[in-house]
Amino acid sequence: MELTVGANQFFWTADDWSAFYASIAAAPVDRVVLGEVICSKRLPFYQDRIPAAIEALLAAGKEVAVTSLALITLKRERKQMAELAEAGVEIEVNDLTALAFLPKGTAFSVGPLVNVYNEGTLAWLADRGATRICLPPELPLASVAALAAEGAARGVVIEVWGHGRLPLAISGRCYHARLHKRTKDNCQFACEDDPDGLSVRTLEDQPFLAMNGVQTLSDSCASMAHQVEALRTTGVGALRLSPQIGDFGALCQAWRDRLNGTLDGAALAAKLTDLSGGMRLSDGFLTGARGADWSGEDTRKFA
């Protein structure tokens, strides 16, 4: 099973961004998706760093793809997509708008924010040129198994959200701006203060969600630590690790150890909790009654 580092969902300074991808070049992962997926206003701050990062990752033997935005509405964003399609790098489609710009037959991959729920959709995307699909995190194991089988029949690698805060929703409205009583057009980049997202708690102060500009994430960190064997059995080809602050290289190594069999699920979960500063883990979308549930032993404080 391969490891993919997904596109960073958060707004980091250009220097932090560059340092992160420099560390990923040395990390034991197979594939890296980079670029801006959440907010087009963030891109100018680090856009000029992208070519060098791609070059370094390729030199380190990684496969590299560049993501589309998740929600494309503005003229400037459509133009960005058109330019991306012409750049000659593999594109990970996270809004179907990107497909409108890709000539038929161009190979591309599909990210977790495109709704691939069934065989018919997978088949249509495969015919169109999809070679890899990271499934929406919401899918239960039975759907993952059916889609992995369909993917195998059509030569499409199936990837599953393996680690990281879950992308639960995307909006036209910026919640960080709203929190600071600003409009989106005058957001003053409030999301930059929360490089892992801002925790959103219930009225009983129970951690629940996290806001990240126009995106809403889970408070919990999804983790397939206990699901590796089940996913392997279905034929899933890769796990996606979503960037977060902290020692991400060590996190990648822990996952590699888990896939190699030198670390078991419980040991990995304990390690991830440590590396994530005590974040709660979840894997309920795959096997639980609901997304927030966790199949492991200790972190289930909120069932």
Add this chain to the structure above:
Amino acid sequence: MRAAVKAGAHTVYCGFADETNARNFPGLNFDRDEMGEGIKFAHDHGAQVLIAINTYPRAGSEALWHRAVSDAERCGADAVILADLGLLAYAAKHHPGLRRHLSVQAAAANADMLNFYASEFGVKRVVLPRVLSVPEIAAINAETEVETEVFVFGGLCVMAEGRCSLSSYATGESPNMNGVCSPATHVEYHEDHGALSAKLGGYAIHQVGADEPAPYPTLCKGCFNAGDATGHLFEDPVSLNAEKLIPQLAKAGVTALKIEGRQRSRSYVAQVVRNFRAAVDAQAAGLPMPEGMLARLTEGQAATAGAYKKTWR
């Protein structure tokens, strides 16, 4: 449906009573026989019927959704409203004579996307997601031949439709997979020291005084804490009312105005439809808009024009 048709709706949209539509709630929707009768009634009164088959088919069970498309055609529907790529491809291939609309659940939010769905699947009309301002809608219409339809009254999704799994994260049931958001089966109310709190999936997201009206705990309109702030961080418990924007929406080239009529009483549907029909007719005749007739019908007594006003963002 009869109430909406009698009150002057040009078109009524509805769904089959199962998980193929995004309002899969008990007591709602139509079985196959009722659908046939409803469509006959509408057609006899000069109205059209659109059938929403707008959830995302479950892997391994696509036949249920395929059957819904076949049945829609057999029942005489004027169009189906679809969201899933695979289902669109299926309908275009196997039911080419059945008109296809793109559901709001597909969240097609720019002209490239509309033209893409038109060229790939022969989509004739797109229901636009509630993330666009009126000038943006006008710009889209200037760049496409595809008809557009926009929501003007009823619920307000704050998130891009079809791209939200908040509900399944908290309850296990989602709009995309089950046609359900923030389901009542997962709601609990607790009264404590004169305060009424509402929980969804065990998460406390609303609290009011015991004698105040308690809004339904829809996730994105709940009350939360973040940083030092407490409040409706995503959206207030408001509903959408764009009645004042009818002239602007008409000028923007919108083909149809959509009123959320499902999960509503007959008298509500009749009153809202009658008011909007009067407004649309006045607009067409160049007369001034009737105003403020609908305020009492909005959720929690508060209404918003949502993303149609750019400052909403």
